[in-house]
Amino acid sequence: MRAAALFIPVLAVSTLIATASAEAPEKDLVKAESLVSATAIKPGEPFKVGVRFKIEPEWHIYWINPGESGEATKVEWTFPEGYKVGPLEYPVPVNFPQPGDMKGYGYLDEVMLMTTVTPPADAKPGTDVPFSVKAKWLVCQDVCIPGKADFEGRLTVAAAANPANEAVFKQWNERLPVRNFQNVKGFVAGTKWSQPQGSDGPVELIVNWTDAPPAKVEWFVGTPSDVMLKDETSSTEGSQSKFTFTPVPVPDQIVKVPVVVAYTDHAGKRQGLEFSFKLGKNPTAPKGQAAASN
Amino acid sequence: MRKILIPAAALLAVALMLSTRAIADHHEGAHKGDKAAKATIGKMAPDFSLKDQNGKTVMLSDHKGKVVVLEMFNQGCPYVVRHHKAKTMTSTADKYQGQDVVWLAINPTPGKTAEDNKTTAESWDIDYPILSDDSTSVAQQYGAKTTPQMYIIDKEGKLVYNGAIDNDSSADGAKGDKATNYVAKALDEVLAGKPVSTPETKPYGCAVKY
Numbered sequence: 001m002r003a004a005a006l007f008i009p010v011l012a013v014s015t016l017i018a019t020a021s022a023e024a025p026e027k028d029l030v031k032a033e034s035l036v037s038a039t040a041i042k043p044g045e046p047f048k049v050g051v052r053f054k055i056e057p058e059w060h061i062y063w064i065n066p067g068e069s070g071e072a073t074k075v076e077w078t079f080p081e082g083y084k085v086g087p088l089e090y091p092v093p094v095n096f097p098q099p100g101d102m103k104g105y106g107y108l109d110e111v112m113l114m115t116t117v118t119p120p121a122d123a124k125p126g127t128d129v130p131f132s133v134k135a136k137w138l139v140c141q142d143v144c145i146p147g148k149a150d151f152e153g154r155l156t157v158a159a160a161a162n163p164a165n166e167a168v169f170k171q172w173n174e175r176l177p178v179r180n181f182q183n184v185k186g187f188v189a190g191t192k193w194s195q196p197q198g199s200d201g202p203v204e205l206i207v208n209w210t211d212a213p214p215a216k217v218e219w220f221v222g223t224p225s226d227v228m229l230k231d232e233t234s235s236t237e238g239s240q241s242k243f244t245f246t247p248v249p250v251p252d253q254i255v256k257v258p259v260v261v262a263y264t265d266h267a268g269k270r271q272g273l274e275f276s277f278k279l280g281k282n283p284t285a286p287k288g289q290a291a292a293s294n
Numbered sequence: 295m296r297k298i299l300i301p302a303a304a305l306l307a308v309a310l311m312l313s314t315r316a317i318a319d320h321h322e323g324a325h326k327g328d329k330a331a332k333a334t335i336g337k338m339a340p341d342f343s344l345k346d347q348n349g350k351t352v353m354l355s356d357h358k359g360k361v362v363v364l365e366m367f368n369q370g371c372p373y374v375v376r377h378h379k380a381k382t383m384t385s386t387a388d389k390y391q392g393q394d395v396v397w398l399a400i401n402p403t404p405g406k407t408a409e410d411n412k413t414t415a416e417s418w419d420i421d422y423p424i425l426s427d428d429s430t431s432v433a434q435q436y437g438a439k440t441t442p443q444m445y446i447i448d449k450e451g452k453l454v455y456n457g458a459i460d461n462d463s464s465a466d467g468a469k470g471d472k473a474t475n476y477v478a479k480a481l482d483e484v485l486a487g488k489p490v491s492t493p494e495t496k497p498y499g500c501a502v503k504y
Contacts, residue, residue, distance in 0.1 A: 069440045069501040071465055099503040102439055138372075138465055144500050146372050146465035225463040228496040248494050 029056040029139045034151035035112070037169045040158035041129065044121035047161065048169055050114035051075045051135045051149075053107070060106050061137045063093035064222040064258065068102035071138040071146075072225070075113045079131045082120035089114045091175040092262045092272030093220055099142060105220050112172040119157065129155040177260045177272035202231065205243045205277065207261055212239070214263035216270075219243040222258040223279065224251060247279055254280030333436040335456060335493045339447040342432045344400065346423035347412035352398065359449055360394045361484055363387070363477060365459075366433060367399040367424055368441040369406070369414040371500035372465045377442055378418045380467055382459060386478055387422055393485055394449070399424040402433030402441075402502050433502050443497035444477050448484055455480040457495030 030053050037048040053073070055061055062070045077085050091111055098104040119129070136148040205219065213236045221229060221243070229245040236242075241261065257279050262272040333339055339362075343353045354362060365383055368374055377383050387397035401411055401424055411424040427433055436445060437456075446455035459477055462469035480490045 069499060071463060071498070099501045100439065102501050136466070140501075142503065143370065144372060144465075225498060226458055226461045226495045228494065248496075249492050 028147075029059050029145060030054070030061060030137060030147050032135050032137075032147075032149040034133045034135075034153060035165050035168060036153065036155060037163060037165055038155070038161050039164045040156050040160070040162035041119050041123075042159070042161040043119055043123040043125070043157060045161055046116045046118045048114050048116055048173075049077055049131075049133070050112040050169065050172065051133060051151075052110065052112040052168065052172075053135075053137065054110050055108060055139065057109070059139050059141045060096055060104065060108050061111070061139050062104070062106035063220060064090055065105060065220065065225070066138075067098065067104040067106075069098060070104055070106065070140055070144070073106070073111075073113060073135075073137040075115075075133065075135045077115060077117065077131060077133050079117055080129060082123070083129070083131075084118040086116040086118075089116075089176055091172060092177050092260055092270065094262075095218060098140070104140075112168065114169070114172060114176075123157045125157050125159050127157045129157060131155070177262075177274035179274050181273045181275075202244045202246045203277070203279065205259055207241045207273070209239045209241070211266075213241060214265050214271075216262070216264045217241045218262040220260040220262065221245065222260070223247060224255055224257075227251060227279075251280050254278050333445065333453050333456065335453055337453060338451050339445070339453040340432075340435045342427075342435070344425035344427055344432060345408055346425050347408050347415050349408055350423070352423050352425055354447070354451075357396045358451060360396050361390075361449055361481065362447040363390075363395060363397045363481070364436070364445040364447070365397065365399040366436075366438045366441045366443040366502065367401045368403045368500060368502075369401075369410070369418075370403065371441045373440075373499035374442050376465060376467050377459060378420070382475070383442070384418075384420060384422075386459075386475060386481075389478065390481055390485075395481060395485075397422040400427050400432055400438075401425065402427040402430040402438060404428050404430065404503065430502065430504050434504060438497075438502050440497045440499035440501060442499050443502075446477065446480050446484060446490070454484060454490045455493055456497075457492075458497050461495070463496075463498035 033052045033054070035050045035052055041047050053061060061073045064072050066072055075088055079085055090113060091107070093105045093107060096104045096106070096108065123129075131153050133151040133153070134148070135150075136146070138144050138146050205221075217234070217236050219234055223229060226249075228248045230248050232243070232245045234241070234243045255278070256276050258274060258276045260272050260274050262270060265271050339354060341354045343351055346352050383397075383399075390397075399420070399422060406426065406428055408426050411426060414420070415424055442459055444455065444457060444459050445453060448454045455477065457476060460469075460473040460475045462473035467473070476492060476495055480492070483490050
């Protein structure tokens with residue numbers, strides 16, 4: 001039993017704002033649950049951790065860029081020193097309309113946000129590994145209610161890993177956008193972006209497909225929360241899909257902006273690929289340079 | 295008698311319709327051809343006429359020659375609540391008081407009355423006007439997407455800022471003191487006679503429902 005991961009939800013509260021509570025249902029609109037892909041972990045061998053959100057029907061939570069209103073869902077894991085915690089991984093989001101025809105990007109029904117944790121190579125088998133998780137979200141329908149949940153857990157280091165929750169991690173790993181798509185046999189040839197000289201012109205993002213373009217290409221651009229995407233256009237012609245927008249304001253500092261291109265593949269499955277580009281007053285990449293990075 | 299009464303009632307009805315129409319026209323007129331004149335950076339800000347929490351009519355044009363800050367307001371929005379708990383709005387308004395800066399909140403929440411705004415102003419210690427825009431017509435004219443979206447109008451009546459209060463779009467104010475207050479920054483520039491360096495930012499918060 002020592003190997004079992006224990007989760008103690010220390011706090012799982014949907015903070016109801018007093019004046020909104022008249023309109024807002026009194027029950028939990030989001031049920032958050034902390035999960036680990038192993039009960040015993042092996043020194044140096046990466047494993048995954050996740051927080052699964054079960055969302056009340058017709059309500060939604062948000063992607064890294066929530067769209068025109070809303071707020072990104074965030075999860076932070078704290079592990080002992082020496083454990084390397086990777087970036088937060090968001091599955092391919094969906095588009096949903098919000099009141100006032102505002103764009104919204106995020107998740108309905110259920111989603112799991114994850115990251116990869118790498119234990120130190122010299123972790124001693126038999127030691128306990130305590131960790132904590134902080135999740136926060138904004139759940140919206142017509143009204144929005146912020147919520148948060150904190151968890152604490154414990155894993156054990158062992159000579160051999162003992163996987164757990166395999167089905168749920170497999171399910172959500174498959175819904176992450178593919179980053180190393182250059183290595184994926186199929187129909188992505190490459191991506192590029194360009195930003196004209198000066199900083200005020202439109203940014204152009206391009207995906208070239210090697211095969212016939214897939215259906216339902218949708219672009220999700222993870223600009224910083226104070227940057228607007230103005231004059232968005234998106235098109236697919238021939239073997240190329242293109243998205244253009246004008247960022248307002250252009251950030252003073254150069255920031256790396258993730259882009260997820262969602263599409264329905266030839267087998268009818270919704271997929272996504274992810275690349276990033278740099279945005280700022282002095283972008284370092286020359287105009288038109290292929291700058292897809294993973 | 296009946297035959298006279300009916301046309302009289304009909305006439306009265308027509309007169310009523312006409313007067314409502316006239317009021318509507320006047321209202322439109324006050325916005326100076328608002329269909330063309332949506333709020334745009336660098337252009338004259340559309341005038342409006344709304345009632346505050348004490349029933350007093352406030353027009354933008356009452357404040358010609360002053361810098362006007364507009365705060366889109368909804369007491370049920372967690373982001374508005376956050377900023378009022380942290381006193382972001384009231385302390386910024388206080389900071390520029392006496393420098394020819396007028397701060398006006400506009401509440402485009404359907405169903406929120408002057409009475410509701412009065413209750414909120416008292417419990418939240420807000421001493422500036424909260425104007426009822428429960429038809430959302432002014433919010434629409436200003437293209438407000440969220441509460442608390444902010445606008446600044448310069449002394450000539452031109453719109454010089456449209457966007458967020460700061461660069462912390464979280465419901466819990468995660469950045470705390472490290473957040474950049476865009477409105478204070480823009481007001482400093484406007485009062486120094488300089489152009490606003492960041493005239494537009496992405497507003498965040500709760501969607502304004504139309």
